Amino acid sequence: VIERSPNAPPASLGRGLDAQLDRLVATLRGGGSNLAGLLLLLVALFAMFAWLLPGTFLRPATMQAMMFQLPELGLLSLAMAIPLVSGGLNLAIIATTNQAALLMAWILTTQMPPDAGGGSLAFWIVLALAAGFLLCLLIGVVTGLIVALTGAHPILVTLGTQTLIGGVSIWLTRGRTLTGFPEPILLVANQTFLGMPYSFVIFVVVALAMHALLTRTPQGVRIHMIGSNLEATRFSGVDTRRVLVGVYVASSLLCWLAAIIMMGRFNSAGADIAQSYLLITILAAILGGINPYGGFGRISGLVVSLAILQTISSGFNLLGFSQHLTLALWGLTLLAVMAVKRVADALHLGHRPRRSRSSARPTPV
């Protein structure tokens, strides 16, 4: 296989592609008006809650509570965002996370001797983490291969893998949950480092790494190219199958990290935990400006959108509103942001020929 850097396409494809790629790389690295708008919304929300909740909202304790809550949804949203950028979707993230958590929990609660300590404890924890890692790697490779080889839409493929993975978890556990993990696992989600929870530190590091992967590496540019036009990318000499497998492996490995943090937070693992997060991760990614048709989207936008969702949730919680009202407001926020974008688009494109409807619809695989 000839590896070609996407920055240096073969001369035969001409300057057009070269210029387009330069523009793509430039948009990947540069900021966008979208991000500015989201930041403005975040600041406005902060100001509103600070005004509504004087003395209680802008407090270190509130900020720390937000940092404790953010990482699990954050990591899962990252796991959803990468397939979205590649023009796909991974509906199996929650099922994958739960199964990884179950496997690690099974090793730690039934296989590990209860009196294990010191070196022995470390060995068992490393073993459990490695097993979870391998499981997620396997799930990612299989999902990626099915997507790449059958050409079926990733929504369908992951609908199948989600049902299958969830089915295996339920079959093996009979719907029971596993609880009671050793101290070090609980520490990850409950201890702080310089005032920040370890889980938050992990999330920030992973988000930065994903940002770097998507914007600074050839692989990241290929993922964006696949999202824009799979066939064109294939004809320009990129092994799209390998890139697709990489996308779903990355997505599944992020689920592994989310599994570790969720085990620590809930001190339990089960087949049916956190199902409601699935659609919220899509909501967060779209709100963060990740294009559902694939090809565009920045991790920075996603992080700001997660901060917005978390601010709404914490603020409403402090105001004494129900959790359910928060969910409704998240939905409204997404619709409102979409509407604002649409109006901005219409104004921006006002003097150009009307954008055809087909460009506003997905091009199905």
Add this chain to the structure above:
Amino acid sequence: LRSVIGLVLGRTESALGAVIILVGLVFSVSSPYFLTLSNAADLIEAYAVTTILAAGVLVVLVSGGIDISFAAVASVTQYVAALVATRYGAPAWLAIGLACALGFALGAVNGLLTHYLRVLSIIVTIATASIFYALLIYVTDGTEIYNLPDWWTDRVVFLRIETASGDFARLTLPMVIMAAVVIATHLLMTRTHAGRQIYAFGGNPEAASRVGIDIRRLQVLVYGYLGALAGLAGFVQAHRVHQVVPTAMFGTELSVLAVAVLGGATLGGGHGSMGGVVLGVLLLAMLQNGLNLLGVSSYFFGVVIGLAILVSISVTGMTGRRMRRRHRIEPA
């Protein structure tokens, strides 16, 4: 032989039919109870709600969209109808009519938002599903309604047949509603102007709008139709379980979607038929029932559905790709 295999696998419906016959043979040989009238009747009744919802989802899929708010819509309409029936003593026709009308209205909201915001319908419906469902739980506080009127919960039996073994096979209300919905949807999609327009729009939205199809009206119709069917499905679901629980339908979105997809509807739009969806439901129902009768744990069922979906999309994906390739070569 290869051409026979190609013929069978070429159309999703015939491939499904072949698999169903095969599965049916295996189960009827291994369990004497499987191929009895009463078992079949129970099976159909158990899958009535899924089939009604899948019929609506099919229409949306053919139009090139996805809707995952229908479970939330069904919960909302079911609850409103139950409130009207219990608090104000509304008669059956009013409660059911209200459920369908409200369902249509909520569906139309999805259609209009998809049309005007020009975003993927999956995004719009994720947002609206969160809003509908969250507001329902917020307003009702998750309270169940148990004291449904008799006309709602009484079992309606149109026909009762005593089988040779002494069991009864009953033709019940859910089955009749399901059959009516299936026939109506089939006629809508194959015999009406609107049905052809939905296929055209799903196949190529640009071309459809250029030949003068009123796209906004079509979107409202498609999502409204699913909404109305969700209202009906909510009614049937409450009829079967004798109570209204706001969270009961939650989480069924993806499994109904899976059924429609198994039946040959594609996410790209423009493809799929009511017959295929019925076969898809039938296959899943037979698998679940047959495995139960064979004594396989019901916990194992998720594994079977997952495998069925993966095999089905892999086969259709690969044959589809081969056919596309052939199309590309032929004109040259």
